Amino acid sequence: MRACLSETGRLRVVAGLAILLVGVLVSLLIMQSDQQQDAEWSPPAGLGSYGAPLLTEDGRMDISGTVEALKETGVDRYYYLIPDRQHLADRLGGSVPTHLGLSDWEDLPRFAEEAAEADIEVVVYLVPPLQSGPGTYRPYGWDYVAWFRAIGKVAAAHPNIVAIAIDDLGSATDLRADDGIHLRFAPADLVEMRAAARAEAPRLDVLGVMYGQDFAGDTATFPRFRNVLDGVIYAFAGPRQVSHAPQNTTDPEGVIETTRFIRSVSSCQTSDPCWQVTFPASTHGPGEEGAAQITHGVEIPGRPGKLSMTFLDNAPPDQSRQYSISISLDGRALVTRRIQQRSASVLMAEVPDDLAGHRTLTIRVHRAASPRGVAVVLDQVSLDGAAPLGLTPNGPWTRQTSGAASMESVSRVPLIGMFYTARLGVEQDSPGAADAPYVRAVTGDMAQLVREGALDGLVAYRLNFSGSRAGPLVGDPRNLGVVDDLYASLRASRSLRRRGPSPF
Structure with missing residues (x-):
């Protein structure tokens, strides 16, 4: 009887240890899963930053410094601007080094490589004819099919290049042909451009930058272009934009109301398509x-x-x-x-x-x-x-x-909210333009829109990583901390779905 009880006791001890071990393993797996989710938590179109890279002394992009700054701020998608430097110099004066006109294009492969090591996606950001010249926008001028094909070749070697964006697309279409610019985009042009890019990198998507008036009423360009775009970057530039109010970065009112309207007209309400x-x-x-x-x-x-x-x-x-x-x-x-x-x-x-x-x-x-x-x-x-x-x-x-x-x-078009952390060109003398209180108010509303699914991602316009206030359009350095907190809070939000493949 004593031997029998002893054997029973040993079995109970073994069973208890087994249950304890299983419990410990389950706890470890849950902790590991939570850590992985925390590291990967992000809206499906990312938490982004546009332009304003750190520069070397000769005016070229400081690639390593920029990637490190993006990583520290929690950015997982960078909108890599290729400007027409001569056009910028004509508009802003001698602060733009025009002798580096090709450097932005030449630096793209190396930037993409270093960004990939930091788990940062890249969107190549082109300017339209309204912001460039056929002979100064190097290397392909106004041949946008050539631009898209060349970017596709780079993207084929660097898979973290996920899209090509066109700035101010709503103002660069053939529906707005009253300002002397002879080259404007029609839907068929974007179809040809996208096909050229995807012939080299089939997963590449095309995004267009639009403002409130591009979605509403008489000036709406979005309805005509929605089927040739894989996503839209909606730039909030002040309240009542759908009714043609002047652009500004001093009044943060209307973010939620306007974005919900734009989300509704860029979606199917109950069945898709x-x-x-x-x-x-x-x-x-x-x-x-x-x-x-x-x-x-x-x-x-x-x-x-x-x-x-x-x-x-x-x-x-x-x-x-x-x-x-x-x-x-x-x-x-x-x-x-x-x-x-x-x-x-x-x-x-x-x-x-x-x-x-x-x-x-x-x-x-x-x-x-x-x-x-x-x-x-x-x-x-x-x-x-x-x-x-x-x-x-x-x-x-x-x-x-x-x-x-x-x-x-x-069908529903993915919508990325752009918010200004640097003032617009027309606001050089406007007190409070794109300052920290303004950015904090706008981003607070945009965070709510991300959580409810009205926005699929965010992008900060011209974050100031250097801390300098040199130049009329340089952003308030305090905005970097605002965006840092914003992105950290969104990553910690359990109401966000786990980030998966690009929604485009």
Whole structure:
């Protein structure tokens, strides 16, 4: 009996030790996982910094110093600016060393290599013809297909180069052709440029920099370009930008409201993809009438109830609409609504019992002749007692357009928020422009937008890593600490999803 008890005791001890060992191993694995998550936590499009590298005494980029500064600030994506130095010198005076016009291009491979060692992604950032000259923007001038092809070759050897960005794209399109610049981008140009880059590096994406007015109403360029961009850098430059208020970096109000509006018009609300109907603005005359419609065979249940559809337009709050949406079954109109002011984005109609059975559903958007521009996104259709009908273009929907209207399938576009840590050129004498209180207010709101998923990443404009205040456009050195705290807090936020592959 004593031997039996002794054997039982030994078994209990072994079992207890085994349970304790398993518990210790599980705890260690959890700690290791938490540490890995803390190290990798970031929005999907990264925590970025644009331009303003540290420089050597002769004006060339201090590559090692810049990479180290980025790493210390928690930056995991750097927007590598290749400017036209001669154009900058003409605008800012003799502070720009023009004899180094090729150095920014020549230094890209080495910078990408050192950035990769620090786990930093690179976005090559080009300037448009508005900020360059065909003979001074070296080495490829205004041949942007050649630029993209050459960047693709560098990216093929340096996989941490993930995208190419075009500065101020919204002002450099063929929709804005009134300032004497002869070269402007059309959607087909970006398709050709992207194809040239991806022929060398298939994963490369194309980003465009846009402001509030580029998303809204008459001056909106985004609706026409959204299908040829893999992401948009939205630069917050003051409140009421969607209504053409002057740009400034002194008033931080409106970040959340404006960004949520831009997020809504660059997304599908309930089903992705969805349909976008665009009526262009007219600068000459009253504009042209237009209409677009989609049709789909549907099965209406015996007791139909209500049919509803979600929609959204990009008109700013102070702009009238002037379009109508109608829903019909087998040619019988169920509801027609004339949209004139901001209203509910759900259109509802009662379906009569005699329309039960197989029917043809038609959704039509019409605009009479008008000089005002607007883009309308049509989303999910729902019917009581039936599964929702997503407006997926790959399904059995057919479309038809007439007049000025155009219609295309669109999806959610990744949105990166850019905030200014250095003043704009027009603000050289503005007290408080892009100072630490301003940056702290803007970034606090942007952090909230990242956490709720309205922004997919952030990028700081011209962080001052040197601590110097030399030069009219050099940022407040205190902003470096603000951004350091911001990025650290976002990395620690458990509300962020773990960073994965690029969303573009």
